[in-house]
Amino acid sequence: MPSLEMRSLREAYGRALAECGAQDPRIVALTADLGDSTRVAEFGRRFPDRYFNFGVAEANLMGVAAGMAMNGLKPFVSTFAVFAAGKPWEQIRQTIAYQRAPVRIVATHAGLTVGEDGASHQMLEDINNMRVLPGMAVVVPADAVEADRVTRWAASYDEGPVYVRLSRANFPTILDEDYRFTFGRARVLRDGGDITLMACGLMVSVCLQAADLLAADGIAAQVVNVSTIKPIDRETIAGCAARTGRVITVEEHQICGGLGSAVCEVLAETCPVPVRRIGVDDQWGQSGEAMALVAHYRLTPERVAAEARSLLAGG
Amino acid sequence: MTAATTLPMDLDQLPAKARQLRRDIIEMVYRARSGHPGGALGMADFMTVLWYRHLRHDPANPRWEDRDRFILSNGHTCPILYAILADRGYFDRELLWTFRRLGSPVQGHPSVRSDLPGIEYSGGSLGNGLSYALGTALAARVTGRNYRVYCSVSDGDCQEGQTWEAAMAAAHHAVDNLTAVVDYNRCQIDGPSDQVMSLGDLPAKWRAFGWHVLDVDGHDYQALDEAFRAAAAHRGAPSVIVARTVIGKGVSYMEGDYRWHHGFPDEERYRQALAELAEAPA
Numbered sequence: 048m049p050s051l052e053m054r055s056l057r058e059a060y061g062r063a064l065a066e067c068g069a070q071d072p073r074i075v076a077l078t079a080d081l082g083d084s085t086r087v088a089e090f091g092r093r094f095p096d097r098y099f100n101f102g103v104a105e106a107n108l109m110g111v112a113a114g115m116a117m118n119g120l121k122p123f124v125s126t127f128a129v130f131a132a133g134k135p136w137e138q139i140r141q142t143i144a145y146q147r148a149p150v151r152i153v154a155t156h157a158g159l160t161v162g163e164d165g166a167s168h169q170m171l172e173d174i175n176n177m178r179v180l181p182g183m184a185v186v187v188p189a190d191a192v193e194a195d196r197v198t199r200w201a202a203s204y205d206e207g208p209v210y211v212r213l214s215r216a217n218f219p220t221i222l223d224e225d226y227r228f229t230f231g232r233a234r235v236l237r238d239g240g241d242i243t244l245m246a247c248g249l250m251v252s253v254c255l256q257a258a259d260l261l262a263a264d265g266i267a268a269q270v271v272n273v274s275t276i277k278p279i280d281r282e283t284i285a286g287c288a289a290r291t292g293r294v295i296t297v298e299e300h301q302i303c304g305g306l307g308s309a310v311c312e313v314l315a316e317t318c319p320v321p322v323r324r325i326g327v328d329d330q331w332g333q334s335g336e337a338m339a340l341v342a343h344y345r346l347t348p349e350r351v352a353a354e355a356r357s358l359l360a361g362g
Numbered sequence: 363m364t365a366a367t368t369l370p371m372d373l374d375q376l377p378a379k380a381r382q383l384r385r386d387i388i389e390m391v392y393r394a395r396s397g398h399p400g401g402a403l404g405m406a407d408f409m410t411v412l413w414y415r416h417l418r419h420d421p422a423n424p425r426w427e428d429r430d431r432f433i434l435s436n437g438h439t440c441p442i443l444y445a446i447l448a449d450r451g452y453f454d455r456e457l458l459w460t461f462r463r464l465g466s467p468v469q470g471h472p473s474v475r476s477d478l479p480g481i482e483y484s485g486g487s488l489g490n491g492l493s494y495a496l497g498t499a500l501a502a503r504v505t506g507r508n509y510r511v512y513c514s515v516s517d518g519d520c521q522e523g524q525t526w527e528a529a530m531a532a533a534h535h536a537v538d539n540l541t542a543v544v545d546y547n548r549c550q551i552d553g554p555s556d557q558v559m560s561l562g563d564l565p566a567k568w569r570a571f572g573w574h575v576l577d578v579d580g581h582d583y584q585a586l587d588e589a590f591r592a593a594a595a596h597r598g599a600p601s602v603i604v605a606r607t608v609i610g611k612g613v614s615y616m617e618g619d620y621r622w623h624h625g626f627p628d629e630e631r632y633r634q635a636l637a638e639l640a641e642a643p644a
Contacts, residue, residue: 075504097504099535107493107527114497117474117483119427119505122497138524141487142494146474 051219051252054191057155060213061086063198064123064153068094074121074202077101079108084215085125085155109135112150113142121202122150128157128212132173143208144180151201152177153211158299159327159344160216160249160337169332174247175304177210178277184209184230185277187306189251190220193274196228204230212248216337219252233280235287239267242293242355245284247273247306249341250297250325256348261355268355279309285317293358295323297351299341302326323354368421368450371414376583378641379449380410384612385639386445386458392632394462397470400622401439401516404547404580404607411586412512412543413446416594421451424479430509431498433483435491435525436516436545437471438624443481444468452480489522491515492542496532499540499600510594513542517555520544520564526571532600533572541593542573542602546580547609549620568602580605612639 068074068090075097082088082100091098101108105126112122124131131154132139143150154173161169178185186201186209188194194213201209221236236251237258244254251272258268271287273280288294294314296307307324314320327344335343371379384406391397413419418430434443441461448455453467457478460466467476471486483494495513502509519525532540544564552558561567565577574596576589586605593601609623610616613635627635 073505099500101527101531102534104524104527104531106489106524107496107531110490110493110524110528111497111500111531114494114499115501115504116497117494118431118498118501120501137487138490138493141484142490146484 051221053217054220055217056188056191056194056213057086057215059191059194060153060198061089063195065090065093067199067202068097071121071202073119074123075099075115077108077112077122077124079103079105079126079130081126084127087123087125105130105135106138109138110142113146113148116148116150117146123153124150125153125155127168128154128170128173129168132170132176132210136176140180144183147182147207149205149207151209151211153198153201153213155213156215157212158214158248159332159340160214160299162215162337162340163334165334166332171301171327171332172304173210173212174276174300174306178309182207183277184275186210186230186275187212187247188274189248189272190218190222192220192222192224192226193228196226200228200230214249218249221252221255228274231275231278231280233271233273233275233283235269235271235283237268237270239269240291241267242295242359243269243271243287243291244295244297244351244355245271245273245287245306245310246297247276248299250299250346253346253348254297254351257351257355260348260352264356266355266359273306273310276306276309279313281313281317284310284313288314288318288320292320294320295325295351295354295358297346298326299346300326302328321358323358325351325354368419373415373583373587376410376414379414380406381612381639381641383410383442383445383449385636387441388613388627388632388635388639390441390444390458390461391626393459395626396462397441397626398438398624399441399626400549400609400616401436401545401547402442403613403616404609404611405439405442405514405545406611407581407583408543408586408603408605408607409442409446411583412590413450415587416590417512418509421480424452428507428509431482431495431511433491433495433498433511433513434472434485435513435519436488437485439516439545440472440485443472447480453478488516488518489524491519492525492528495540495542496528496537499537500535502539509539511540513540514545515542516545517548517561518550520561521559529568529571529573536598537600538597540600541590542600544602544604545607546604547607549609549623551623553620565604568604572599574599574601576601576603578603578605580607581611614638
């Protein structure tokens with residue numbers, strides 16, 4: 048999407064976190080040897096007494112964050128998604144989610160767009176792992192603007208734990224600077240009556256491009272940014288499905304357990320319509336340049352448009 | 363704010379108090395027909411020293427922000443904690459007899475979700491508690507409070523890698539408002555820990571991780587009392603009291619027998635246990 052500015056979500060996060068930290072002395076930032084990569088190091092430079100590096104020890108990282116959150120602090124915990132939502136899942140379950148500890152887990156480097164590091168570092172199961180936990184909020188910003196807004200929202204959210212999924216790669220900036228994030232609400236970014244494209248993260252911009260391709264064929268696609276995956280916005284999702292009668296979900300995640308599953312759970316109970324789920328289909332990632340991987344795993348506007356035409360044709 | 367913390371009990375009153383708590387442990391497990399009496403009985407002496415002489419707390423104000431925190435990492439031993447909390451007045455003693463029942467706040471493993479006053483931490487999965495205690499201790503540093511954090515860990519906790527992650531981090535961050543107590547009874551579910559998975563030279567391990575180590579008889583009130591005092595006075599590093607305990611202490615047929623990690627006595631053995639734990643002759 049050459050016409051849109053490519054911006055870093057983790058840069059937006061790190062900057063917003065430091066700004067929040069200047070206003071709220073209860074905010075602390077924790078990492079496990081990935082302060083620079085996740086961009087929380089900026090917070091550490093400004094507030095060294097509120098910045099804790101625990102080395103390569105993610106189980107302890109999560110347990111410490113829980114203890115801090117239950118004793119008056121607002122911890123933001125950042126590492127790569129594979130080390131945040133995979134390795135210490137048990138600690139997140141036992142000490143964070145079960146105790147309703149308001150820990151903000153902001154994971155970067157999720158999905159295929161990690162790129163050259165390959166499958167060991169390409170977390171494609173984190174939405175699944177986090178959304179199954181009772182009371183865990185799961186948010187996937189679509190671009191740097193939303194990453195900024197979600198960070199500021201998380202700083203003020205004390206109801207329970209939050210998982211925020213960010214990327215390594217820069218994403219096209221699709222939201223205006225006056226965009227306001229509303230926790231728990233999916234947002235229709237483009238209206239259309241023929242088919243609904245629901246996406247999160249990078250795939251929101253992919254769906255906007257797909258909608259352009261479909262428009263050239265005279266097909267009006269509705270595009271929905273489902274940035275809050277839990278609690279899922281049942282009302283908007285069911286309303287959109289009722290309007291168009293066909294839904295495609297697109298995510299940089301396994302199609303099992305992620306956005307597509309969450310949407311299907313809602314639609315099966317509220318508005319059963321034909322659905323196609325696009326994502327990584329029970330496969331592992333591999334090394335490669337980020338956008339080459341997106342193309343290799345067919346998470347492209349062309350693929351989304353083709354699936355839409357197929358679904359509309361009753362295929 | 364300040365609070366009227368409980369006054370320390372005289373050292374010579376502690377044995378009778380520990381016997382009373384042990385009777386409650388037996389009663390809870392017997393009535394629940396399940397639970398983990400062995401560790402709870404073994405911990406009763408160091409828990410009595412801690413809770414009746416060292417921990418600054420206020421049962422009338424369980425959320426007092428400057429209270430010392432007690433984190434039970436080995437959550438299965440919770441009958442001793444519940445017995446103490448009830449005795450100190452955190453909640454109605456009658457609740458003890460609802461231990462492990464549906465709907466009871468006296469859960470099989472302690473749960474902060476139950477809102478039972480005095481419960482700081484939802485233990486149960488070994489290895490997690492010391493990290494939580496470390497976070498709690500670091501929070502005091504950031505918020506400018508001067509409370510101490512005590513964390514009980516078991517042999518099983520010490521087999522979990524996470525405990526050593528936490529040990530490394532507590533020393534690295536020079537967290538000296540943290541005291542860990544190892545209930546070192548050398549037993550675990552499947553057998554003696556030296557047969558299942560030996561901890562080797564446990565005090566040396568803690569020393570190697572940079573901790574101030576106090577190696578004591580876990581049933582010697584005087585030694586425990588001095589150890590807790592020395593731990594609190596130590597600066598620049600976390601302290602650990604390696605309390606050498608006997609599983610099932612106080613009930614003859616349970617002492618030293620790993621099979622009493624969990625289980626409940628039949629009626630005859632229940633009566634025997636209570637008799638052995640009756641008010642001791644002067």
